[in-house]
Amino acid sequence: MRRRILVIDDDRAILDVLAMRLEAMGFDVTATADPAAALAAADAGRFDLALVDLRMDPVNGVELMESLHARQARLPVLIMTAHGTIETAVEAVQRGAFDYLTKPFVPDEFRAKVSRALATRRWTRDRERLQALGQTLASTGVVARVLDAVAQAAVDATEAERSVVFQLEQGRLVPMASAGTPPPRWDALEAGAAAAMDKGVPVTRAGADGGTIVAAPLVVQRGPAGALVVETAARVVPDEDDLELLALFSSQAAVAVRNTFELERLRSGALAALGRMATQVAHELKNPLAGLRLYARHLEQRLARRGDAEDVELATKITATVDHLGAVVSEITAFGRPPELQRAPVALAGLLDECLDLAQARHPGEGIAVARAYDAACPAARVDARELRKALLNLLVNAREALVAGGRLTLATVWAPDTRTLTIRVEDDGVGMSEETLSRAFDLFFTTKPEGTGLGMALARSVVERHGGELGVQSRPGQGTRVVIRLPLEAGEGGA
Numbered sequence: 001m002r003r004r005i006l007v008i009d010d011d012r013a014i015l016d017v018l019a020m021r022l023e024a025m026g027f028d029v030t031a032t033a034d035p036a037a038a039l040a041a042a043d044a045g046r047f048d049l050a051l052v053d054l055r056m057d058p059v060n061g062v063e064l065m066e067s068l069h070a071r072q073a074r075l076p077v078l079i080m081t082a083h084g085t086i087e088t089a090v091e092a093v094q095r096g097a098f099d100y101l102t103k104p105f106v107p108d109e110f111r112a113k114v115s116r117a118l119a120t121r122r123w124t125r126d127r128e129r130l131q132a133l134g135q136t137l138a139s140t141g142v143v144a145r146v147l148d149a150v151a152q153a154a155v156d157a158t159e160a161e162r163s164v165v166f167q168l169e170q171g172r173l174v175p176m177a178s179a180g181t182p183p184p185r186w187d188a189l190e191a192g193a194a195a196a197m198d199k200g201v202p203v204t205r206a207g208a209d210g211g212t213i214v215a216a217p218l219v220v221q222r223g224p225a226g227a228l229v230v231e232t233a234a235r236v237v238p239d240e241d242d243l244e245l246l247a248l249f250s251s252q253a254a255v256a257v258r259n260t261f262e263l264e265r266l267r268s269g270a271l272a273a274l275g276r277m278a279t280q281v282a283h284e285l286k287n288p289l290a291g292l293r294l295y296a297r298h299l300e301q302r303l304a305r306r307g308d309a310e311d312v313e314l315a316t317k318i319t320a321t322v323d324h325l326g327a328v329v330s331e332i333t334a335f336g337r338p339p340e341l342q343r344a345p346v347a348l349a350g351l352l353d354e355c356l357d358l359a360q361a362r363h364p365g366e367g368i369a370v371a372r373a374y375d376a377a378c379p380a381a382r383v384d385a386r387e388l389r390k391a392l393l394n395l396l397v398n399a400r401e402a403l404v405a406g407g408r409l410t411l412a413t414v415w416a417p418d419t420r421t422l423t424i425r426v427e428d429d430g431v432g433m434s435e436e437t438l439s440r441a442f443d444l445f446f447t448t449k450p451e452g453t454g455l456g457m458a459l460a461r462s463v464v465e466r467h468g469g470e471l472g473v474q475s476r477p478g479q480g481t482r483v484v485i486r487l488p489l490e491a492g493e494g495g496a
């Protein structure tokens, strides 16, 4: 496809010369002396370059350039100017022109600037987008983030109105990530995705409002697992470059999705094995620890009888440390074999207050505001209070540990009677988690704390899931963390 160049100059003679010269260089030229006609041409189709005269009556070239940029944001513009107006030309560059050409034109300079404008444009658009995308893909193990980056890159690189990444889930195409303006209609985009997946290659079809839909399949394992779809505005016709770029993005997306799945599979397999081993080791440690504790207590008492205060203190430290070890060991063993739930009717507000008090006792941090907002309509429910207390306590302790003075911890509940679901929210405006931490927070033994065991989150989720509920986390570094628990409640005594 020939590159399209728009030339606007109110001097007919110059216009003709420029058109001839550019055509001789192999370009498809639209030359006009009328700014309104130029804007109409930009409305009708995309250009690769525009040459705009600086001084035209009554229009100013820089303003015309800005109107062109409103239609096609990254259109490279060369401002043409006569000698003596260099300062204005410099200003034009500051306002978004790619470069300026001084009249009369010097053939070599003319040729060089035109090809540089064209080449630079292609170069930045490919290199910068690919580099940014590559970095995102390398830096995150979170599928959702990868797909967001792909959608964004597709919009930027193709000048499309919008882009959506669809994934096939249980036979249905689900939009997983999107960028650009929201689509007026999803069905056309979905149909495009389905067509690309059927064909196995990028496809083009008519979109809403006269635009074009381009879809490229996302081939993850044996077959397509989804598609990357972009939709352009009516005047933008995607060219072969755009198709190629889209196919490239979708193949990068596919690699990233595959890697992330693979990583998750490996991680959960390895973790399960590690968990089993840890439970066995913990079990083996139980008896010797009990013995050690007994001897240490014995020693403590003997030394106390001798009245040796300093040594008593040492022995007490040994006992305390052994106790701590014992607690860790029984936590690990409990994790390996979670007890049957002992459900009984519980007033949840009381349970939540109790957990707050316990967390407070463990972390008597100064200057932390605690806000509670319980839904008074929540009825008593049949839950395992002991287990639920353990889960909530871990979340509250995490929140306290994330907070510094001046921070705020929120514990809130919302009761939805129609679905009999209680939503519990534990929120802090503390340090937050990086993407890496967030993606691993539920891994057994994953911790970023020097004294942590890395069991709290995994335990909390396991308790909630054994109650038939769900636990999710949102977090941003430096902004805080929100844990949301959705718990379907079995009615308590006298409940509905």
Ligand SMILES: Nc1ncnc2c1ncn2[C@@H]1O[C@H](COP(=O)(O)OP(=O)(O)OP(=O)(O)O)[C@@H](O)[C@H]1O
Pocket (backbone or CB within 6 Å): 394, 398, 399, 402, 428, 430, 431, 432, 433, 437, 441, 442, 446, 447, 448, 449, 451, 452, 453, 454, 455, 456, 457, 458, 480, 481
């Ligand atoms: N509210 C939070 N704010 C910031 N980071 C958090 C929060 N909750 C959890 N994390 C991160 O998740 C990691 C795992 O949490 P988890 O509760 O499982 O273990 P831990 O707190 O490190 O140790 P412990 O087993 O003693 O609870 C933490 O080390 C921390 O990096």
Ligand SMILES: [Mg+2]
Pocket (backbone or CB within 6 Å): 394, 397, 398, 455, 456, 457
């Ligand atoms: Mg914790």
